[in-house]
Amino acid sequence: MYTDKVMDHFSNPRNVGEIENADGVGEVGNASCGDIMKIYLRVEDNVIQDVKFKTFGCGAAIATSSMVTEMAIGKTIDEALVLTNQTVAEALDGLPPAKMHCSNLAADALHEAIKNYKEHNA
Amino acid sequence: MKKIYLDNNATMPVKPEVLEALLPFYREQFGNPSSLHWAGRMVSGAVEKAREQVAALINCSPAEIVFLSCGSEGDNFAIKGTADALKDKGNHIITTSVEHPAVMETCEFLERNGYDVTYLKVDEDGMLNLADLEAAITDKTILISVMWANNETGNIYPIEEIGKIAKKHQVRFHTDAVQAAGKIPVDVQKANVDLAVISGHKLGAPKGVGAIYIRRGTRLTRLMHGGHQERNRRAGTHNVAGIVGMGVACELALQNLEENYTYVRKLRDKLESGIKELVPEIKLNGHPNPDLRLPNTLNISFAYIEGEALLLHFDLKGIAASSGSACTSGSLEPSHVMGAMCVEVILAHSSTRFSLGTDNTAEDIDFVLQELPPIVQRLREMSPLYNRDELTPLSCDECRIIRRI
Ligand SMILES: Cc1ncc(COP(=O)(O)O)c(C=O)c1O
Numbered sequence: 001m002y003t004d005k006v007m008d009h010f011s012n013p014r015n016v017g018e019i020e021n022a023d024g025v026g027e028v029g030n031a032s033c034g035d036i037m038k039i040y041l042r043v044e045d046n047v048i049q050d051v052k053f054k055t056f057g058c059g060a061a062i063a064t065s066s067m068v069t070e071m072a073i074g075k076t077i078d079e080a081l082v083l084t085n086q087t088v089a090e091a092l093d094g095l096p097p098a099k100m101h102c103s104n105l106a107a108d109a110l111h112e113a114i115k116n117y118k119e120h121n122a
Numbered sequence: 123m124k125k126i127y128l129d130n131n132a133t134m135p136v137k138p139e140v141l142e143a144l145l146p147f148y149r150e151q152f153g154n155p156s157s158l159h160w161a162g163r164m165v166s167g168a169v170e171k172a173r174e175q176v177a178a179l180i181n182c183s184p185a186e187i188v189f190l191s192c193g194s195e196g197d198n199f200a201i202k203g204t205a206d207a208l209k210d211k212g213n214h215i216i217t218t219s220v221e222h223p224a225v226m227e228t229c230e231f232l233e234r235n236g237y238d239v240t241y242l243k244v245d246e247d248g249m250l251n252l253a254d255l256e257a258a259i260t261d262k263t264i265l266i267s268v269m270w271a272n273n274e275t276g277n278i279y280p281i282e283e284i285g286k287i288a289k290k291h292q293v294r295f296h297t298d299a300v301q302a303a304g305k306i307p308v309d310v311q312k313a314n315v316d317l318a319v320i321s322g323h324k325l326g327a328p329k330g331v332g333a334i335y336i337r338r339g340t341r342l343t344r345l346m347h348g349g350h351q352e353r354n355r356r357a358g359t360h361n362v363a364g365i366v367g368m369g370v371a372c373e374l375a376l377q378n379l380e381e382n383y384t385y386v387r388k389l390r391d392k393l394e395s396g397i398k399e400l401v402p403e404i405k406l407n408g409h410p411n412p413d414l415r416l417p418n419t420l421n422i423s424f425a426y427i428e429g430e431a432l433l434l435h436f437d438l439k440g441i442a443a444s445s446g447s448a449c450t451s452g453s454l455e456p457s458h459v460m461g462a463m464c465v466e467v468i469l470a471h472s473s474t475r476f477s478l479g480t481d482n483t484a485e486d487i488d489f490v491l492q493e494l495p496p497i498v499q500r501l502r503e504m505s506p507l508y509n510r511d512e513l514t515p516l517s518c519d520e521c522r523i524i525r526r527i
Contacts, residue, residue: 010431011438016504027506034428034448034456034471038506054506058430058447062504
């Protein structure tokens with residue numbers, strides 16, 4: 001059902017955790033859907049230095065969270081804003097169709113964290 | 123890798139004796155039992171023998187057994203067949219909010235076609251209030267349909283008592299005995315049941331065969347039109363090998379009923395007490411009294427984590443179980459059974475069913491008890507809900523939890 005890449009990120013998720021005094025924090029999803037993703041950012045000179053995540057959710061939710069952290073690290077804020085749920089899913093060689101609504105929210109969580117960062121630094 | 127199968131309520135392996143017995147019916151004994159000639163005659167006796175074996179398991183007469191393709195067909199036949207046959211008498215059906223989809227969705231179909239259906243509530247343990255059941259009966263009630271045992275929680279319903287209520291009010295009584303048959307005693311006469319459904323692949327026979335008990339004199343409109351097989355009650359050339367297998371599986375189940383009960387119950391209880399001891403913040407889904415659950419079934423929610431993620435980690439260790447999470451049900455909602463029991467939504471997403479079989483060993487359970495706690499802990503540490511102060515957002519426009527009240 002899942003691609004090898006999804007299973008890799010699911011079983012060895014990258015960047016799990018929290019960042020203390022993060023520059024931006026974003027959370028999306030909700031319990032009734034069964035997926036909640038929380039993303040923490042550390043930003044310096046407009047460049048994302050570090051990303052960490054915490055996720056409650058299925059295999060796809062965990063894998064997309066892990067993938068989005070890898071994709072975002074090292075990017076400028078503007079570059080990171082170009083990432084979409086679709087590009088995250090593509091980077092994992094695709095997700096099963098049923099997972100596209102609920103579990104593919106990682107880029108949304110990243111954007112929320114960026115929004116939160118911008119509010120702090122406005 | 124070690125392979126541990128704990129999903130016997132989904133399906134179970136064909137028993138070796140069953141396979142042995144059915145293979146000749148794919149080879150030299152290939153005939154159609156409805157044929158007059160030697161090839162037909164060679165197999166018609168085998169079908170009738172299987173009918174006796176199935177009848178013995180549930181204590182009815184062989185003539186009251188009709189072979190089908192699966193349990194779902196039986197539930198459809200019982201409910202739609204009654205709805206049509208008794209349409210001049212009434213249009214009201216009473217069932218529960220925890221039935222298998224084969225019953226639930228058949229009732230929903232009938233609702234769209236002019237029937238009224240009462241879905242009885244269950245309490246937090248998943249049990250029925252029989253006073254509610256009796257109070258729901260009206261002069262338009264044509265059928266009561268209550269499962270003998272629940273596939274997700276293993277809860278066993280008081281079928282004999284419901285049978286008495288049905289008899290008192292002269293309402294027809296159907297029970298989906300798919301999960302009960304072969305695991306606990308099922309006596310359709312003692313329980314005063316009119317229609318009971320069982321499925322081959324849940325008791326050691328192959329997939330693609332099932333049976334319905336139709337009490338003598340029960341008018342039922344047929345579901346499958348066509349040939350005159352099964353005394354005109356079900357068209358379709360017999361799945362002879364499957365039927366033979368089902369007969370042998372029922373005979374074995376009857377012979378070993380007590381022994382198997384004791385064996386799997388011991389393993390299940392070991393798993394249950396082991397998990398309770400080793401993992402904090404869990405919830406048992408189903409009746410707390412293990413006597414009121416199937417001996418092989420354990421359904422547990424692990425707070426803060428999601429069921430599919432848990433199953434994937436189990437799978438990576440060779441452990442097969444199942445979950446009531448939305449992600450594994452193929453919908454956006456967690457199991458309707460958990461919803462009906464008012465299990466909190468996050469816990470519903472993590473409900474995990476272990477259903478054991480006689481092939482399991484104490485070593486299997488030890489292995490699960492060794493692997494499970496670190497998996498749960500790892501997922502909890504990854505969860506934003508774990509050790510969290512503020513409560514979680516619980517609403518979503520696109521999703522809702524079905525709670526039938
Ligand atoms: C309680 C119950 N009823 C009916 C069925 C359907 O049986 P079958 O798979 O033979 O159609 C199942 C199988 O999951 C079940 O558990």
